[in-house]
């Protein structure tokens with residue numbers, strides 16, 4: 043039996059999953075690692091922790107699969123996007139901690155960029171909004187603030203990488219210095235139309251070209267790991283950012299197909315085919331994972347607080363004892379009785395983009411109780427997702443007829459049936475909701491020839507349950523009207 047090994051390097055943990063020839067999980071292991079908060083709003087990782095935890099879980103996953111490294115045919119990597127590492131090519135050592143995507147240290151500089159009107163140039167070239175989230179301003183910060191960085195950069199010794207690149211570099215003993223289109227597209231330095239690093243943006247941020255890796259399709263033979271690192275040299279046959287790997291896993295390969303991952307936040311991606319759709323609703327335009335030299339484009343929107351609203355019900359309000367309990371409590375009442383929870387704890391993203399909005403519970407009456415609030419909070423996740431789906435439909439000019447879902451909170455049947463009701467479309471949940479790792483495995487397995495084509499993959503992870511809409515048009519309109527009034531209240535505009 044030959045296996046595909048997927049490395050899934052996330053923001054709070056590193057995971058390794060061994061998949062068999064039929065796409066089944068044969069073994070997996072996960073290790074959390076340290077989050078470093080050096081100042082309010084700043085988030086870092088120690089590169090040693092990223093590498094150590096990721097290498098650490100490989101052996102454990104293989105043992106659980108009853109396999110050894112010699113049984114692994116190929117490897118794939120999927121990773122947290124945008125997180126920025128910079129190292130010295132001569133020593134291989136990072137010159138500072140990784141600056142995590144969540145880190146806001148360059149937010150002030152991004153405000154300046156917008157004031158100077160650079161946001162338009164950035165959007166036209168990269169499809170991104172000018173935000174601290176993306177790698178470019180993080181690299182610039184390192185060059186300007188880490189001692190000796192500027193002169194090392196000048197002499198051509200520094201290397202930048204997102205997490206995938208850093209893993210590839212270390213797994214190959216410095217031989218592979220590369221990334222894929224989906225990770226490159228999140229740096230704010232990559233032109234998604236020409237598929238090249240953009241010289242004008244590099245000079246805007248003062249970043250030398252020598253600091254940037256080669257860029258390849260997500261499914262691609264990147265090279266092989268050093269035999270001393272894992273005990274055998276293994277070909278690395280895929281690299282993809284986590285959300286794009288999930289989109290690939292859900293086989294959203296046609297224009298208009300869309301997936302949502304319900305995790306701490308929610309991440310929606312819509313495949314828009316060969317067309318880079320310009321968003322009028324504050325969505326991001328980016329690249330999809332695939333095997334082609336000419337990747338598809340996607341529209342992406344995210345909900346800042348998704349499953350985190352459920353954690354809030356549990357930890358701050360003490361209304362439920364576990365996240366899973368939210369479903370039972372929500373179903374103990376027939377409706378939320380006009381109560382709305384807008385979980386805008388950190389502002390609202392697309393399509394509102396209101397950083398000043400704050401959370402709100404509206405519509406309370408003397409009869410409102412714990413169950414109504416719990417139910418309204420789950421509904422609040424679904425409404426936010428629906429707002430993004432509508433924005434995507436408007437931008438792409440398509441009507442969505444099915445939403446494919448995954449992620450931890452997609453286990454909640456109430457949430458998904460309400461999602462179907464409010465969207466008026468089917469919601470499809472596959473059997474395996476660990477889509478990021480499986481997506482990386484699909485890409486690697488297709489590249490190394492373990493699987494012939496997409497058709498072969500289509501039976502691997504069938505739909506486990508379909509949720510269909512069951513409310514009337516009038517009922518839906520009434521609920522949505524209430525939701526939009528609640529959003530206005532959260533924005534102080536009631």
Ligand code: ADP
Nearest residue numbers: 305306349350352353365366449450451453454
């Ligand atoms: P991440 O990858 O962002 O860490 P996961 O995909 O592991 O997230 O999902 C975890 C999130 O899902 C948490 O915010 C948790 O509150 C929520 N969650 C998990 N199970 C349920 C459930 N049954 N109902 C509602 N929310 C859930």
